[in-house]
Structure formats: structure tokens, C-alpha cells
Amino acid sequence: MDWKDIPSLAALRAFDAVARSGSLSGAARALNVTHAAVSQHLRQLEAEFGEPLARREGQGMVLTEAGHDLAAALGEGFTRIAEGVTRLRARQVARPVVVALTPSFAESWLMPRIGGFWTAHPDVEVRLVPGIGMSDLRRDGIDMAIRFGAGSWPGLRAEPLTPNRFAVVAAPGYTKARSLADLGKLRGHDWFFSRAAMEQRLWGRAVGVDFDTVGAREMGSNGMVMSAVRAGLGLSIQDMALVRPDLASGQLVSLYEGDAEGLGYYLVTRPDPLAPGARLFRRWLRRVAAGD
Amino acid sequence: MDWKDIPSLAALRAFDAVARSGSLSGAARALNVTHAAVSQHLRQLEAEFGEPLARREGQGMVLTEAGHDLAAALGEGFTRIAEGVTRLRARQVARPVVVALTPSFAESWLMPRIGGFWTAHPDVEVRLVPGIGMSDLRRDGIDMAIRFGAGSWPGLRAEPLTPNRFAVVAAPGYTKARSLADLGKLRGHDWFFSRAAMEQRLWGRAVGVDFDTVGAREMGSNGMVMSAVRAGLGLSIQDMALVRPDLASGQLVSLYEGDAEGLGYYLVTRPDPLAPGARLFRRWLRRVAAGD
DNA sequence: TTTCAGATGTAAGTTGTGCTAACAAATGGC
DNA sequence: GCCATTTGTTAGCACAACTTACATCTGAAA
Numbered sequence: 331m332d333w334k335d336i337p338s339l340a341a342l343r344a345f346d347a348v349a350r351s352g353s354l355s356g357a358a359r360a361l362n363v364t365h366a367a368v369s370q371h372l373r374q375l376e377a378e379f380g381e382p383l384a385r386r387e388g389q390g391m392v393l394t395e396a397g398h399d400l401a402a403a404l405g406e407g408f409t410r411i412a413e414g415v416t417r418l419r420a421r422q423v424a425r426p427v428v429v430a431l432t433p434s435f436a437e438s439w440l441m442p443r444i445g446g447f448w449t450a451h452p453d454v455e456v457r458l459v460p461g462i463g464m465s466d467l468r469r470d471g472i473d474m475a476i477r478f479g480a481g482s483w484p485g486l487r488a489e490p491l492t493p494n495r496f497a498v499v500a501a502p503g504y505t506k507a508r509s510l511a512d513l514g515k516l517r518g519h520d521w522f523f524s525r526a527a528m529e530q531r532l533w534g535r536a537v538g539v540d541f542d543t544v545g546a547r548e549m550g551s552n553g554m555v556m557s558a559v560r561a562g563l564g565l566s567i568q569d570m571a572l573v574r575p576d577l578a579s580g581q582l583v584s585l586y587e588g589d590a591e592g593l594g595y596y597l598v599t600r601p602d603p604l605a606p607g608a609r610l611f612r613r614w615l616r617r618v619a620a621g622d
Numbered sequence: 623m624d625w626k627d628i629p630s631l632a633a634l635r636a637f638d639a640v641a642r643s644g645s646l647s648g649a650a651r652a653l654n655v656t657h658a659a660v661s662q663h664l665r666q667l668e669a670e671f672g673e674p675l676a677r678r679e680g681q682g683m684v685l686t687e688a689g690h691d692l693a694a695a696l697g698e699g700f701t702r703i704a705e706g707v708t709r710l711r712a713r714q715v716a717r718p719v720v721v722a723l724t725p726s727f728a729e730s731w732l733m734p735r736i737g738g739f740w741t742a743h744p745d746v747e748v749r750l751v752p753g754i755g756m757s758d759l760r761r762d763g764i765d766m767a768i769r770f771g772a773g774s775w776p777g778l779r780a781e782p783l784t785p786n787r788f789a790v791v792a793a794p795g796y797t798k799a800r801s802l803a804d805l806g807k808l809r810g811h812d813w814f815f816s817r818a819a820m821e822q823r824l825w826g827r828a829v830g831v832d833f834d835t836v837g838a839r840e841m842g843s844n845g846m847v848m849s850a851v852r853a854g855l856g857l858s859i860q861d862m863a864l865v866r867p868d869l870a871s872g873q874l875v876s877l878y879e880g881d882a883e884g885l886g887y888y889l890v891t892r893p894d895p896l897a898p899g900a901r902l903f904r905r906w907l908r909r910v911a912a913g914d
Numbered sequence: 915t916t917t918c919a920g921a922t923g924t925a926a927g928t929t930g931t932g933c934t935a936a937c938a939a940a941t942g943g944c
Numbered sequence: 945g946c947c948a949t950t951t952g953t954t955a956g957c958a959c960a961a962c963t964t965a966c967a968t969c970t971g972a973a974a
Contacts, residue, residue, distance in 0.1 A: 331642070331700065333653055336707050339631040340961070350623070355921060361625055367962050369923065380897045381714055389921045389970060396710055403706020407699045408623065414695020415628050418688055422673055605672045632932065647950060659933055661952065681941055681950050 344371035349401030438572035478529030520564030536590030636663035641693030730864035770821030812856025828882030
């Protein structure tokens, strides 16, 4: 196709609108511009073709024969284009948002809050993919990931989501340690971790607990970890949001809460633009995380 | 059709070109722009749709699935539009140029020169319609008219073509008048006119000859008029171009040459844009008339 | 008839899209 | 290794497209 001798697409679209509505004013309304703009486009086209395409007929415009021929082609062409665009858009909004996240974050932060998003956007399906590995987002069809770390994932875009909100908790009767300083130094503590909860170990290391020397027990789920800790069997690093009720009721006590600079949950996305549904979800995430 | 949520047509066209050529550079060449322009359009589209449409693959771009779908629709749409435009253009160039003109101008000015246009544009057919009346140009399918007058035709566009180039001529032996002053005052001159040559009478009146009082003989063709004048039977107003050979050879003498301010041949067109062939002819007319 | 609403016609001035220029970086053939 | 060719990205400019403003025309209602 040679675009050199095809007039401005804007002018052709204007003429198409004139042909559809039968008047300059109507076309102007359809295109959301003034009638003057449409009139100028029409005159430009006529100059380009060297032939009148429409003539005034009372109030309104009627097409010449040449105008009719052109309008027929333009109508089909633009309709096809609009159809393609519309279908692509429709497909996107229907596509579910796929979010990869750590099991801990899903359990302790997202699940208690996600109802708000469902009620706000009942038409947007959210599919949560719990997991630890940062696999290829594009290959796995994942729109965004929520990961724990220092905020640096090469080739990806990361924005901090929640501050660092872990605590070392134990049952009130657990008396082997009373401060953070004790935790790292002393052997003999019994640490419990859920198998999937890598972020707690990261945080622990960052604040000074060396699990290579201290040792830790790994359980299948965080529920089992909690039971063990409530029973006074040892220590655990838990998300504040998850243990707040226990702390309030006195079932657990917090031995340490604190920052490990930069460490926290991040929203990780590809540099590519997000799908509309994913954009909605991200906006909701930011708002809820900020208001926390 | 609602154009509000259809992205810029230029961007869509750029993406169409990318889809066709399989590369940004190729698309840029096809559209006669730089690769940067195409790249920006593509990114704009992807942001608009919130979905990647193409990804880099070595040297070149391959479309995503969404990109394929969109490209299919755009390809059809733009092809249809280009087809309509091309057909309209093709129809025009084939159309002959219809020129209405006075018989005198045709005979004495245009016919000796028109060969130049034929050789320059062998593909453009020129149809000459001799006649005097200024009928409705559009109704009669006339592209342009060459008329004699003062340059004012209401509702039409007129541009001066040739200066006023008439002369009062007579045979050398015709001695009844020697100056313009004589011509108007004296009765008894024998004036000859071709029936179709209204412009000579207009010019004559404008320079001071009152044919109502002087009287004139009307002949069927200008050839007959010339014969009569050459035979010394009387006076005639003739186009300079036509009688120059006679004047040079001494067969005729010029009694007066002069301006009748504003009076002359004009190229008269509708305000509408001209068909391409007609534009070519007009350009040629102007050049030849100016170089005269 | 006059009047009015709504249409087109056109000039002049403004604005934002779309482009270029210029550089960086990656790829593939030599 | 080099070199040609591609894509990526930014800053800045030009002009197409638009608005504003006013004039003119049409058709219907008063």
C-alpha cells in the first residue's frame, strides 16, 4: 500500500462522518469538534481530489456521485477498523487479572482485604497464584507479582507496597529470650517457619538472626507454625497483621518489631503497559496499602 | 460509530505498517517517516490498550496474539479505504478536460498552440466546446471557460489570461480612415464581423466605436471576414495573433491597437476545485499565455 | 412579510499531535 | 574483532487540526 497519495486520514474520517450524518454539524457533533473543522477537512479533500464531493442542499449536505463512491469505501474501512479496536478492548476487560504472590502475603494481608475489591469491581476477575519463585512473568501470563525483597528485580518494575511489618512473636510463657540481642546470639531457641514463608527468614537474617547457626523447624503450613508458637514451643517471625489479634488478646507477645531497611513487600510488574483490569487492581492495591 | 475510544488513526496506521513489514524500520520507510515516529506510535497504542502488541525478536518485531487480531482488522480497513481513494483518483484522471471558449479565441490563439499541450500530456484528453453564451458550467459538465469581458462573472472565478490584443485592421488601400478618432465619428465605414465574434464588438465599443450608429456587416465565419477586409472592402477588429502575418507581409495595416481597460480574455472557473486533468491544462494555459 | 434557529462559509489565531534529530544499545553477518 | 542494521528514548520543533469569531444562507414559525 502506498500512503503517499492518500489524503489525511483525519480528513477522510471527517468526510465519512459527513456522509453518515448528512450534515457538517452532525459530523462535527459525532467527532466532537466544531463544524468549522469538518468544513475545512471537506474542502481540503475536494481540493486534493479536484472534484466536489458534497454540495449544500438547503440545510444539510448531499454527496455527489464521486462522494458517494468514496463514502462507501470509507464507511466499510472505518467500520472494520473500529470493529477491530472495539473487539480488542472487549477482550481485555474480560481477561482476568493474574496476580502472583507469596502465600504469606496472600494469607495475612490480601485475603482479609480483597473483598473490598470484589465489591468495587464485581466484573473484574482476580486470579491469585501463590508461589515463591519469581518466574518469567510474561511466559506464565502473570500481570503482576507481589514479592518480598529489597525492591530490586532486574528487568522489572517494582514499587514498595507495605512497610516492613514483621515481628518476632512467642507465647507469653516462653521465656528463653526477652530482646532481639538475645535472639541472634543464643543458640537453643526453637524457630518455627512455614515452608513457603521465605520472607520471614529474609527479614530475620536482615535484623540479625543467623538461622545457619540457630537452626529452625520447618512446618507444612503457617497454621501449624502458629499452633506451635501459641503452645509455647518456640519463636516465629510473623506478619503483624496476622498476629495482631493474638497480641491484643495476650495469647502472644511481640519480642521485636523493626525495620530491615528496604526489605518489604513490593508490587512487581513488567515494564510493559498493564491490562485495564490489572490497572484497576493495582490502583486498588495502592490505595488500600497506603491507607493501612 | 463512536470515535471517542478509538486511538489516533495515525498510530493505527503506523501499527498496520509494522504488521505488514514486520519491522519498525520497514514501516517507517513505507510511511516515509523515521523509525522513531513509528516506535512512538506503537508505544502509544500499547499504553492505550494496556497490552503489548508486538515484541522485539532479534532484528524485527513479531506481533503478540492481540496484535495479530488488531492487525487483521486494520489491514482490511485501511486496504478498503486506500482502494476507495485510489479508484476515485483513477476515475478523475481518465476524465477529459472540457473547455468552453469563444470561437475566435479557439481559432486565433488556442489552436496554433494546443499542440504543445498534446505532446506534453498525451494522456489528457481536451474537449473544446466553442460557443458564446456563459451557460451553467456545472450543469453542462464544463471544467473551465475562456471568455472575453471585463473579468467579472458573478459566482465564478476569473483570472486574466491574455492582455487585450485587438487591432483595427484594413487593407493598405483602404483610405477612408487613418486614425481612431475618425473611426467612431464617421458614418460610412464598412465594418465586418464574424457572427460568433462578440468580443471584437465589445472591444470596439470600449475603445469608442458605436456600432449602433456606424453599422456593421455580419459574416458567417471569420475567414470570410478576413477575405473581405483583405479585398479592401472595409474595416475589421481582429486579434493581433491572427493578423500578425498579414501585417508583417503588408497585406493588412493596423489603424489602431490599444487597451480597453480591463477588457480581455479571462479564464473562468467555478469556485470548486478543478479536476486533475483540468489543473494540468490550466497550468499549461497560464504558462503559454504568460510567455507570449 | 419579518424573525429566529440552525445550517454552512471563511479568515485568523492557537494548540497539541506527530514528526525529526541525535544519541544509545542490541543484534547478526562478516 | 568490526560494521551494518535494527530498536529504544529523549528533547524540541513544525504544521496540521482545531477553535474562535463573524458572515451568510435556509426553512419554518410568527
